[in-house]
Amino acid sequence: MKIGLLVNEGPYQHQAADTAFQFAQAAIEKGHEVFRVFFYHDGVNNGTRLATPPQDDRHIQRRWTALAEAHGVDLVVCVAAAQRRGICDPDEAKRNGKDADNIAPGFRISGLGQLVEAAIECDRLVTFGD
Amino acid sequence: MKIGLLVNEGPYQHQAADTAFQFAQAAIEKGHEVFRVFFYHDGVNNGTRLATPPQDDRHIQRRWTALAEAHGVDLVVCVAAAQRRGICDPDEAKRNGKDADNIAPGFRISGLGQLVEAAIECDRLVTFGD
Amino acid sequence: MSAGPRKKLMYLNRRAPGGTIYAVEGLEVVLIGAAFDQDVCMAFVGDGVYQLKAGQDTSDSGVKNFSPAYRALGDYDVNRLYVERESLEERGLGVDDLMPLTWEDEDDDWAEKPSIHVVDRAELARLIDAQDVVFNF
Amino acid sequence: MSAGPRKKLMYLNRRAPGGTIYAVEGLEVVLIGAAFDQDVCMAFVGDGVYQLKAGQDTSDSGVKNFSPAYRALGDYDVNRLYVERESLEERGLGVDDLMPLTWEDEDDDWAEKPSIHVVDRAELARLIDAQDVVFNF
Amino acid sequence: MTVLHTVNKSPFEKDSLDTCIAHALDGSTVLLIEDGVYAATRGTVVEPRVRDAMQRMNFYVLANDCKARGLGEDTLIDGIGRVDYGGFVDLVTGHDSVQSWL
Amino acid sequence: MTVLHTVNKSPFEKDSLDTCIAHALDGSTVLLIEDGVYAATRGTVVEPRVRDAMQRMNFYVLANDCKARGLGEDTLIDGIGRVDYGGFVDLVTGHDSVQSWL
Numbered sequence: 001m002k003i004g005l006l007v008n009e010g011p012y013q014h015q016a017a018d019t020a021f022q023f024a025q026a027a028i029e030k031g032h033e034v035f036r037v038f039f040y041h042d043g044v045n046n047g048t049r050l051a052t053p054p055q056d057d058r059h060i061q062r063r064w065t066a067l068a069e070a071h072g073v074d075l076v077v078c079v080a081a082a083q084r085r086g087i088c089d090p091d092e093a094k095r096n097g098k099d100a101d102n103i104a105p106g107f108r109i110s111g112l113g114q115l116v117e118a119a120i121e122c123d124r125l126v127t128f129g130d
Numbered sequence: 131m132k133i134g135l136l137v138n139e140g141p142y143q144h145q146a147a148d149t150a151f152q153f154a155q156a157a158i159e160k161g162h163e164v165f166r167v168f169f170y171h172d173g174v175n176n177g178t179r180l181a182t183p184p185q186d187d188r189h190i191q192r193r194w195t196a197l198a199e200a201h202g203v204d205l206v207v208c209v210a211a212a213q214r215r216g217i218c219d220p221d222e223a224k225r226n227g228k229d230a231d232n233i234a235p236g237f238r239i240s241g242l243g244q245l246v247e248a249a250i251e252c253d254r255l256v257t258f259g260d
Numbered sequence: 261m262s263a264g265p266r267k268k269l270m271y272l273n274r275r276a277p278g279g280t281i282y283a284v285e286g287l288e289v290v291l292i293g294a295a296f297d298q299d300v301c302m303a304f305v306g307d308g309v310y311q312l313k314a315g316q317d318t319s320d321s322g323v324k325n326f327s328p329a330y331r332a333l334g335d336y337d338v339n340r341l342y343v344e345r346e347s348l349e350e351r352g353l354g355v356d357d358l359m360p361l362t363w364e365d366e367d368d369d370w371a372e373k374p375s376i377h378v379v380d381r382a383e384l385a386r387l388i389d390a391q392d393v394v395f396n397f
Numbered sequence: 398m399s400a401g402p403r404k405k406l407m408y409l410n411r412r413a414p415g416g417t418i419y420a421v422e423g424l425e426v427v428l429i430g431a432a433f434d435q436d437v438c439m440a441f442v443g444d445g446v447y448q449l450k451a452g453q454d455t456s457d458s459g460v461k462n463f464s465p466a467y468r469a470l471g472d473y474d475v476n477r478l479y480v481e482r483e484s485l486e487e488r489g490l491g492v493d494d495l496m497p498l499t500w501e502d503e504d505d506d507w508a509e510k511p512s513i514h515v516v517d518r519a520e521l522a523r524l525i526d527a528q529d530v531v532f533n534f
Numbered sequence: 535m536t537v538l539h540t541v542n543k544s545p546f547e548k549d550s551l552d553t554c555i556a557h558a559l560d561g562s563t564v565l566l567i568e569d570g571v572y573a574a575t576r577g578t579v580v581e582p583r584v585r586d587a588m589q590r591m592n593f594y595v596l597a598n599d600c601k602a603r604g605l606g607e608d609t610l611i612d613g614i615g616r617v618d619y620g621g622f623v624d625l626v627t628g629h630d631s632v633q634s635w636l
Numbered sequence: 637m638t639v640l641h642t643v644n645k646s647p648f649e650k651d652s653l654d655t656c657i658a659h660a661l662d663g664s665t666v667l668l669i670e671d672g673v674y675a676a677t678r679g680t681v682v683e684p685r686v687r688d689a690m691q692r693m694n695f696y697v698l699a700n701d702c703k704a705r706g707l708g709e710d711t712l713i714d715g716i717g718r719v720d721y722g723g724f725v726d727l728v729t730g731h732d733s734v735q736s737w738l
Contacts, residue, residue, distance in 0.1 A: 001729050006395075008738075010140070012214045013172045015416050015670045018460055019644075022700070026721035032729065041285055042143045045175065048216035052226040057461040061216075080288060084142045086178035086191075086232060096182040100230040102216060112292040119393045120267055120296060124728050127396055127736040128644075130417075131627050136532075138636075145279050145568045148323055149542075152598070156619035162627065171422055187324040211422060242429040249530045250404055250433060254626050257533055257634040258542075260280075274655070274738075276544050278602050279569030306655055307544050310572065315604035320618070323602065350546065352577025385659045389637050394735050411553070411636075413646050415704050416671030443553055444646050447674065452706035457720070460704065487648065489679025522557045526535050531633050549649050 003027050004118035005037040008129030010045035011060035012053070017046050020128040021063050028071050035122050036074040037064070038115045039107075041129070044082040047075070049104035061104045068106030075107045076114045133157050134248035135167040138259030140175035141190035142183070147176050150258035151193055158201050165252050166204040167194070168245040169237075171259070174212040177205065179234035191234045198236030205237045206244045267392040268299045273308035275397065277327065278318075283311045284326045286397025291329070294336035301340040302333075303384060309347045312358040312376065327359070334363030339375045346381045404529040405436045410445035412534065414464065415455075420448045421463045423534025428466070431473035438477040439470075440521060446484045449495040449513065464496070471500030476512045483518045536561060538629035539591075542568035542636060545580045554635040555583065560590045565617070565625055567596040571603065574610050581611060588613055596622060638663060640731035641693075644670035644738060647682040656737040657685065662692045667719070667727055669698040676716050677707055690715060698724060 005024060009016040024034050039046050051061055068075050077087055083096070089109050093101040103109065119125045135154060139146040154164050169176050181191055198205050207217055213226070219239050223231040233239065249255045271290050277283040290302065304312060311330070318325040333339070341361060348354060361375040379387070388394060408427050414420040427439065441449060448467070455462040470476070478498060485491060498512040516524070525531060539558050543550040551573050554564060564587070566574050573580050574595045584593065594615040600607075607616065617625065626632055641660050645652040653675050656666060666689070668676050675682050676697045686695065696717040702709075709718065719727065728734055 003728070010172060010175075010215065012418050014418075015460075015644075018458070019670060022459060022721045023724055027725045027728075030722060030725050032725065040289075041281065042140060042172065042175075045140075045172075045215060050216035050218055050223070050228050050230065050232060052213040052216075052218075052222075052228070054214075054461070058459055063459075081285060083182040084184075085140065085175060086180035086182075088180050088182075092182075093180070098180050098182070100180065100232060102180060102230060102232055112289050113295070115289060116269075116293040116296050116298075119269060119395070120264075120298065124734055125393050125395075126728055126734050127738070129396070129736070129738045133623075133626070143281050145323075145542075148321070149568060152322060152619045153622055157623045157626075160620060160623050162623065170426075171418065184324070188322055210425060242426050243432070245426060246406075246430040246433050246435075249406060249532070250401075250435065254632055255530050255532075256626055256632050257636070259533070259634070259636045272735075276547075276569045276572065276603070278599065279542070279544070305659070306651065307547050307569070307572070310603065313604040315606065316602060317604070318602040320598040321602045325602075327604075350579045351572070352575060352581070381658060385661055388659055388735060389639055389661050389664070392733060394733065396736050396738055409633075413649075413671045413674065413705070415701065416644070416646070442557070443549065444649050444671070444674070447705065450706040452708065453704060454706070455704040457700040458704045462704075464706075487681045488674070489677060489683070518556060522559055525557055525633060526537055526559050526562070529631060531631065533634050533636055547651055 001123040002033045002035045002121065004035050004122035004125045006115065006125060006127045007037060007039050007043040007046060008041040010042040014130045016128040016130060017060055023126065024067060024073065034073045036076055036118045038118055039077045040081055040115065042085065044077045044085055044087045047077045047087055047104050047107040048102045050102050065104055065106040077107050077109045079109050079111055082109055131253040132163045132165045132251065134165050134252035134255045136245065136255060136257045137167060137169050137173040137176060138171040140172040144260045146258040146260060147190055153256065154197060154203065164203045166206055166248045168248055169207045170211055170245065172215065174207045174215055174217045177207045177217055177234050177237035178232045180232050195234055195236040207237050207239045209239050209241055212239055266299045268390060270388065270391040270394045271302045272394050272396050273302065273304050273311055274306045276307040276310045282397045287326065287329055289395060290338055291336055294338055300338055301342060302338065303342045303387065305344045305384065306347050309343055309351060309353060312343065314357060314359045330359060330361055333361065334375055339363035340377065341375045342377050342379050342384060342387060344381055344384050345378050403436045405527060407525065407528040407531045408439045408534065409531050410439065410441050410448055410534050411443045413444040413447045419534045424463065424466055426532060427475055428473055431475055437475055438479060439475065440479045440524065442481045442521065443484050446480055446488065446490060449480065451494060451496045467496060467498060470498065471512055476500035477514065478512045479514050479516045479521060479524060481518055481521050482515050535630040538625050538632045539564045540632065540634045541566050541570040544569040545573040550635045555587045558591055563592045563594065563625060563629060565594045565622065567599055571595045571599045571605060574614050575605055576609060576611050584611060594625065637732040640727050640734045641666045642734065642736045643668050643672040646671040647675040652737045657689045660693055665694045665727060665731060667696045667724065669701055673697045673701045673705065673707060676712050678711060678713050683713060686713060696727065
């Protein structure tokens with residue numbers, strides 16, 4: 001089946017990002033297609049490459065990036081939510097006059113239409129949040 | 131009186147950062163000293179300079195920065211919480227091998243001891259969170 | 261914007277406005293989603309009914325007031341807003357306490373019709389069950 | 398590390414572990430705060446009592462298990478952990494379901510003593526009232 | 535000691551208000567802020583619990599948060615005081631400590 | 637349609653489980669995850685409500701989240717199924733839609 005995921009909370013603060021990752025991995029292992037993971041609300045904070053969690057803990061962003069690299073999972077960060085919260089790629093940084101960007105490899109910034117599209121295109125949409 | 135503030139949630143997602151700011155401003159207007167605002171948990175996300183909220187909405191980070199500049203309020207971001215969530219200054223970026231930093235003007239990164247110190251030194255500690 | 265049959269999409273709102281951003285950012289999804297020409301409705305349950313409370317005024321809060329945006333829903337062809345009766349009653353509210361949201365029915369000489377439909381919990385449960393996708397905000 | 402009289406500080410824990418980070422990061426404050434030589438206690442109320450549940454094992458969750466860190470509290474001279482009796486009872490728990498946390502009393506020939514004290518709600522209310530500062534996690 | 539207790543959660547969604555009331559001593563003060571202000575309105579299923587607690591404690595709401603949510607002064611339970619952010623500050627300095635029920 | 641309902645909040649702290657139960661039709665499935673798993677344990681004040689709902693719906697818990705919280709299999713209410721993340725996926729694909737009560 002084609003499955004879409006919606007992640008609404010940032011990493012570490014809530015378990016949502018962990019549960020979503022474990023679910024995505026299990027779905028792929030079962031042969032399903034994870035069509036897209038859409039990061040909304042504080043979920044956009046999953047997509048910063050500037051995090052340095054303790055070495056004996058999981059690195060949430062890198063797990064997502066590895067999932068994207070290994071299985072081609074489309075990791076989409078909502079542009080409007082990202083602008084509010086300070087997640088940007090080089091293009092967004094330039095457009096908004098910022099001197100740095102922080103998007104992690106494997107993530108891309110796009111519009112809310114990508115979420116609605118996922119809901120329509122996928123057989124199931126599963127939401128993880130607070 | 132000497133008042134310390136603890137902010138435990140990021141900007142926009144929860145009202146905590148807004149309430150804390152309004153409280154800090156009112157306390158200063160009443161002649162009290164806001165000794166320190168300590169940002170913990172997702173509260174550290176108040177301190178990124180990369181946010182670009184909609185132009186007709188408030189800019190939460192810039193309000194904090196202006197408060198620090200106008201009244202010398204000490205805005206401290208917890209280093210451990212910041213590392214988990216991807217908030218860093220040039221020193222932290224270098225130490226952790228990051229190619230960019232995102233701390234906003236007026237904020238500084240320091241340890242949890244700064245929170246305990248504020249609790250001990252201040253006449254009141256007020257917590258804003260979820 | 262999409263081939264294939266229309267899907268039944270519900271935007272289910274359970275949170276109060278103000279304390280968190282879920283209501284605001286949820287509404288942004290509804291407005292963007294309107295372009296996809298699906299079978300769309302909204303539901304307001306629990307504290308979600310407070311989103312429709314009339315008279316919201318954030319001028320003393322330093323926060324943007326987004327509640328007028330609900331009035332735009334009719335223009336986006338989002339005109340089925342189901343509000344749970346029990347949730348209103350538990351909060352001492354009636355439909356008169358809510359914003360008077362309407363839409364214009366082009367099939368009925370552009371007559372202005374109410375968008376808000378008060379339904380009881382059992383009916384709302386059946387509506388949720390009948391959706392292809394439910395968004396939770 | 399601080400001049401002046403010692404303050405009474407309470408770390409009040411109301412959240413379950415696992416679902417959010419508040420318990421973990423709250424514990425980090427307690428361990429750092431121990432260096433300040435204040436009059437410190439912890440309280441566990443509501444879902445906070447689940448933080449002390451014995452047998453927590455995150456090996457199937459891909460998440461760091463921080464519950465052993467509670468065992469270090471005694472070494473940091475944090476040895477008054479008040480657990481609300483009513484909160485335990487509502488959750489079907491007794492003190493035997495909790496980790497057996499202890500500390501060594503240097504004034505009593507290093508006798509090992511229990512750190513967990515089950516108190517009822519009324520007593521906990523008085524304890525909260527008596528603090529100079531309460532941290533909420 | 536007299537303690538200022540703050541509650542920022544809707545009483546319909548979370549246990550914060552009930553936990554506050556269960557742990558606040560007689561004579562303390564409860565300030566409702568953010569989504570906590572919904573507890574101050576008349577005609578709700580929560581009103582009896584609030585009125586009961588008002589026998590023992592002083593209740594205030596942050597008026598700015600009421601206005602933002604469309605809760606007019608006429609919808610509030612009689613006897614609940616209204617403060618702005620300056621009044622919030624005065625309540626904080628006027629009590630010995632602040633306990634935030636999140 | 638048959639709907640999979642998920643609940644990720646403690647039943648003692650938030651209204652998510654009660655709202656779920658009130659809105660799930662007979663024959664649906666409820667999966668407890670994250671802090672929602674506490675609702676599956678025996679001897680709590682919530683147990684009667686869960687047992688009542690189990691007359692009408694199928695209940696599962698995410699075993700990984702139980703283990704992380706120290707909730708052994710022997711502490712769970714009889715009749716609640718246990719799944720791992722793979723079983724969570726199977727429940728999602730085995731129902732027509734998923735409704736997350738956050």
